[in-house]
Amino acid sequence: MEISSFFSTRDLNAWFGKTLAVRAVNMSFAENTVSAIIGPSGCGKSTFLRCLNRLHEEVPGARVNGTVLLENKNIYSKDVDPVELRRQIGMVFQKPNPFPAFSVFDNVAVGLKLAGIRKSTILKDAVERSLRMAALWDEVKDKLNDAGTSLSGGQQQRLCIARALAVEPRVLLMDEPTSALDPISTAKIEELVSELKKAVTIIIVTHNMQQAARISDQTAFFLLGDLIEYGATSQLFTAPKDNRTERYITGRFG
Amino acid sequence: MKQKDYRIALLNTWIEKSSQRRKVINWGVYVALSLAAILALIPLISVFSFVTFRGFSALDWDFFISLPKPVGEIGGGIANALVGTAILVGFGTLIGLPWGFGIGIYLSEYGASKRASAIRFTVDLLASIPSIVIGLFVYAAVVVPMKRFSAYAGGIALGILMVPTVARSTEEILKLVPIHIREAGLALGLPRWKVILRIIFRGSLGALITGVMLSVARVSGETAPLLFTALSNRFWSHRLDQPIASLPVQIYNYAISPYDDWHRQAWGAALVLIFFVLFLNLTTRWAMKKGTK
Numbered sequence: 001m002e003i004s005s006f007f008s009t010r011d012l013n014a015w016f017g018k019t020l021a022v023r024a025v026n027m028s029f030a031e032n033t034v035s036a037i038i039g040p041s042g043c044g045k046s047t048f049l050r051c052l053n054r055l056h057e058e059v060p061g062a063r064v065n066g067t068v069l070l071e072n073k074n075i076y077s078k079d080v081d082p083v084e085l086r087r088q089i090g091m092v093f094q095k096p097n098p099f100p101a102f103s104v105f106d107n108v109a110v111g112l113k114l115a116g117i118r119k120s121t122i123l124k125d126a127v128e129r130s131l132r133m134a135a136l137w138d139e140v141k142d143k144l145n146d147a148g149t150s151l152s153g154g155q156q157q158r159l160c161i162a163r164a165l166a167v168e169p170r171v172l173l174m175d176e177p178t179s180a181l182d183p184i185s186t187a188k189i190e191e192l193v194s195e196l197k198k199a200v201t202i203i204i205v206t207h208n209m210q211q212a213a214r215i216s217d218q219t220a221f222f223l224l225g226d227l228i229e230y231g232a233t234s235q236l237f238t239a240p241k242d243n244r245t246e247r248y249i250t251g252r253f254g
Numbered sequence: 255m256k257q258k259d260y261r262i263a264l265l266n267t268w269i270e271k272s273s274q275r276r277k278v279i280n281w282g283v284y285v286a287l288s289l290a291a292i293l294a295l296i297p298l299i300s301v302f303s304f305v306t307f308r309g310f311s312a313l314d315w316d317f318f319i320s321l322p323k324p325v326g327e328i329g330g331g332i333a334n335a336l337v338g339t340a341i342l343v344g345f346g347t348l349i350g351l352p353w354g355f356g357i358g359i360y361l362s363e364y365g366a367s368k369r370a371s372a373i374r375f376t377v378d379l380l381a382s383i384p385s386i387v388i389g390l391f392v393y394a395a396v397v398v399p400m401k402r403f404s405a406y407a408g409g410i411a412l413g414i415l416m417v418p419t420v421a422r423s424t425e426e427i428l429k430l431v432p433i434h435i436r437e438a439g440l441a442l443g444l445p446r447w448k449v450i451l452r453i454i455f456r457g458s459l460g461a462l463i464t465g466v467m468l469s470v471a472r473v474s475g476e477t478a479p480l481l482f483t484a485l486s487n488r489f490w491s492h493r494l495d496q497p498i499a500s501l502p503v504q505i506y507n508y509a510i511s512p513y514d515d516w517h518r519q520a521w522g523a524a525l526v527l528i529f530f531v532l533f534l535n536l537t538t539r540w541a542m543k544k545g546t547k
Contacts, residue, residue, distance in 0.1 A: 060366050087443030097434045100457035111442040114452055
């Protein structure tokens with residue numbers, strides 16, 4: 001597949017203790033595209049995603065080997081600090097998780113503040129820009145000092161997207177970001193994803209095949225820790241090459 | 255047809271009987287549990303009312319602002335003991351708080367390792383050591399080398415007593431913060447220590463303060479660890495290297511004395527101590543409610 005080598009994995013394996021959860025995955029993601037990862041529960045898609053910002057290794061007993069290249073630099077090489085790396089590869093989680101006791105403003109500003117940026121004009125600008133990017137500004141601009149947790153579920157998730165965007169990552173990982181949301185909030189986030197790819201490269205794990213078909217440029221299908229098929233979304237959903245992909249997307253198993 | 259009617263009638267009586275039985279059992283259990291709850295309150299209420307009854311007459315403005323009078327003179331107060339208790343508890347908190355917080359944070363964030371379970375076990379052991387043993391230890395470790403009883407020694411004893419309660423309450427509170435909040439912090443490119451101290455701590459501040467206040471309330475009534483550390487003092491003393499008065503030890507000294515007036519004052523001081531602890535508990539709860547809103 002002729003995809004530029006902006007972000008890619010080579011023979012990536014991930015373990016939980018002795019269980020191999022992701023097996024020798026090779027994938028590459030082009031800049032400013034949306035890639036979706038689908039597959040049944042327990043197929044390793046979330047684990048794979050968490051290897052991409054080195055969050056997997058934070059789980060006790062978890063281990064990774066293989067290579068992940070971000071612009072030809074292996075993020076698993078010894079001289080890469082995972083803390084620095086995660087600033088470039090942001091993440092949005094399954095459940096909206098704004099920081100408790102943090103205001104809307106502080107939730108978005110915290111990444112920059114704790115990285116040492118003090119100047120209030122810079123912080124204000126960054127917060128407004130991030131909230132606008134997350135399509136939340138108009139809804140919260142008059143309640144920036146309210147608790148982040150006081151927003152609705154869908155707003156909270158967009159707040160988390162703004163929080164991740166504020167540190168200006170190159171890549172945004174989304175781990176089933178709409179599975180806890182109602183259809184209207186889901187639609188808003190899907191719309192947002194299509195807009196955001198102008199600024200960041202997005203990799204999204206989803207249970208919802210229609211969602212993958214609606215918002216992604218490429219789709220990957222995972223099964224039992226293996227990458228079964230990866231290709232242009234239109235092709236994967238209309239003419240899958242692998243029999244197992246076809247059976248999954250037509251709902252015959254999984 | 256007739257047989258069917260008979261069967262239904264039989265079923266109905268059975269239902270009625272069994273539901274009556276259920277109601278009786280329900281009522282019986284309810285009464286038994288209410289009695290148990292009332293029984294549990296009896297010691298609390300009787301201690302409180304008895305101390306109020308015996309101690310209230312000792313309370314007047316003078317009692318709070320004057321020093322103990324020399325033996326044989328009627329009157330005098332507990333001013334130095336109040337200040338002394340504040341100094342001892344303050345100094346103890348200064349020692350016990352960072353120490354307990356440190357252990358609690360370690361246990362909650364790195365608690366899965368073998369070393370952590372060994373530490374957790376040790377902390378639980380420390381919590382179950384009688385407070386008089388802590389007092390003896392501080393006597394041997396601090397009072398003997400310094401060659402004098404001192405507020406330092408008393409504060410250290412109270413600080414050690416605070417460590418296990420602060421550590422375990424901190425651990426439990428931090429564990430309540432879901433793992434995905436920590437991961438969100440890490441995913442922002444923040445080092446783990448900043449995630450813990452700047453994000454997780456802020457989110458559970460109310461509960462953490464409650465844990466600290468409860469352990470402050472607990473140690474402020476401790477007598478045994480102060481007996482051979484801070485000793486007591488019948489005069490004003492703010493110096494940390496000198497013996498210092500405290501409410502519990504003053505109560506003890508007055509209670510074992512042969513003088514009626516000192517007995518009266520001991521009850522008065524006991525009442526003050528109870529109210530102080532009650533006040534701490536209530537303000538903590540109030541602050542907690544405000545904090546969680």
